[in-house]
Amino acid sequence: MLEQGRLGTRQLTTLTFMMVVGDMMLIYPSVITSYAKQDSWICAFIGVPLGMALMAMILKLCSMHPEKNLVQMARSILGFWPGTFFSCFYLFFFIIGASTHTREVGDFMTTQIFQYTPIRIIILMFVIVIGWGVWHGLETMGRSSELLMPVVIVFIVVLAVCLLPQVDTSNLKPVSDTGVVSISQGILVSIIYPIGEVVPIMMILPYAAKQAHQTRDMLIAAGLGSLILATLVTISLLVLGAFLTQHNIYASFVLSQKISIGSFFERIEAIMASSWMISTYFKAMIYLYAFIVGCAELFKLKQYRMLVLPASILVFGLANLVSPSITFIVITVVPYWVDWDTTLGIILPGCLLLIQWLKSYRKSSVTPNNSQQ
Known part of the structure; x- marks a missing residue:
């Protein structure tokens, strides 16, 4: 196999959590509030069980081909050439995703911290x-996420608790006044952004050790990540209000600037930036890993490390080309990214699962007829 390392269930769940939270920790409140306004907290919490259902669908598809990654699975279900063409869509998505997350880091650091x-x-x-990180392999990535995930969780909890004195429940009113269409769009965003972008996990699952409760733990990790993001949305609305949340791209970063307890515990936005960098780092790294392993599988290479350098150079170039500024990302990229995530995170995996079910049903119906003859 291309990957010799093996992930345990704990490492796999921490990587899943990091992918769900990822870059969403900073930009998710602004994105979902732009659709559902003051009702975005409702959409975010509704999206938690629906996102877990989407995760269950992805895991169900992988369980039908437990030893195959996404490229091998597509070729097995669709045939060699259609499966190869199908895989190219995902490989393009992986490299653009890694480049976009890298660009987000560059835009955030140069606009908020290192302006010069x-x-x-x-x-x-x-x-x-x-x-x-990709060069050192999957096992190293998993163990690193296991060490750093508590940092992300602890800071989000500290952020929520320290902002409780500034909560104003009137910011949530009027409730359910944004219309059915806006709430439906907010619910779609709450599903597709946190969970739909976990598709690269399909390139990792074949290299995870098969242990008890693996599916259950991954579903819990996905649900926990979505719940934390929903909590961030709610806190942002309660403290900033819908208007400021929508128009502050990095709403969570602004929230961390508002923490002031006893005139000594304040200005902890650097810790928020560090937590966001950690989660975004793992998300971008998994996207790059999925692209490299997918290309190696596509071209039947014996090992993938020879592709790390050229793929990294490609990410550097695309990160500089994907958008001219943060304003372009917010105005142009974000509205269409929802459609892209919906296609590659829900529709295409759903089609693969449906085709696999039809093939299994046809095979099971043909087998009894042959045995009777």
């Missing part, structure tokens, strides 16, 4: 780090 540092320097440093 060229964005290409930030992007180059981030690409070197994710490339180095």
